[in-house]
Amino acid sequence: MINTIIWDWNGTLLDDLELSLSATNSLLRDRGLPTLSVERYKNIFKFPVIDYYTEAGFDFNAEPFETPAKQYMDLYHAGEHETKLFPDVVKTLSSLKEKGYRQIVLSAMEDSNLKNMIKNAGISHYFDGIFGIKDDFAREKISLGKQITKDLELNSEECVMIGDTLHDAEVADACGFNCVLYTQGHVSKKRLETKGVRTIDRLEELLSF
Ligand SMILES: [Mg+2]
Structure with missing residues (x-):
């Protein structure tokens, strides 16, 4: 259960x-590198993001990863007020809360940014915990997943991780959570399907499981 x-x-x-794609493309243009199409982005996006940057064409012999990573976050923050929740988020979160599920956010975004964004989106009250990482470098969130499993005394078999990247499946695997992957995010459905876990095209599909 x-x-x-x-x-x-x-x-x-x-x-x-x-926003993520336009910020990345702006950095690529500044360096005279070819920009990414949505399709190419979804085919190469991965964690740690430094590996994705390398695949996108950044040269970390010429500059440290921290330089574009910082510039990316500046561009992201400048545009983040334009981002929106997916259309069925509020309906899905509120129905799951009504049904008595405990809901937690586990993100590779920096913790205070994460909490601010969720607060500004007006959905903090659906969550029993919001957990982000310590810096802006989006390396991984497996260690944070293990930490919250311990701190919140989660029974991992009773947990399901919902995410849009291969790393979410890796986190679920490392922590013993069940996993469902959402296909409207940063990674192509075709890549997500290689993980052999259930995929959904709409979040509200969770309500009928
Ligand atoms: Mg994600």
């Missing part, structure tokens, strides 16, 4: 693909 839902934020609850 599932009693706890562990949500990813970017690309799962928050529809920020356009």
Whole structure:
């Protein structure tokens, strides 16, 4: 029986693909590198994001990763007020809360940014915990997943991780959570399907499980 839902934020609850892509493309243009199409982005996006940056064409012999990572966050913050939740987020979160599920956010975004964004989106009250990482470098969130499992005394078999990247499936695997992958985020459905877990095209599909 599932009693706890562990949500990813970017690309799962928050529809920020356009902003992420335009910020990345702006950095690529500044360096005279070819920009990414949506399709190419969804085919190469991964964690740690430094590996995705490398695949996108950044040269970390020429500059440290921290430089574009910082510039990316500046562009992201400048545009984040334009991002929206996916259309069925509020309906899904409120129905799951009514049914008595505990809901948590586990993100590779920096913790205070994450909490602010969720607060500004007006959905903080649906969650029993919101957990982000310590810096802006989006390396991984497996260690944070293990930490909250311990701190909140989660019974991992009763948890399901919902995310939009291969890393969400890796987190679920490492922590022993069940996993469902959402196909409208930052990674192509075709890549998500390689993980062999259930995929959904709409979040409200969760309500009929
Ligand atoms: Mg995500």
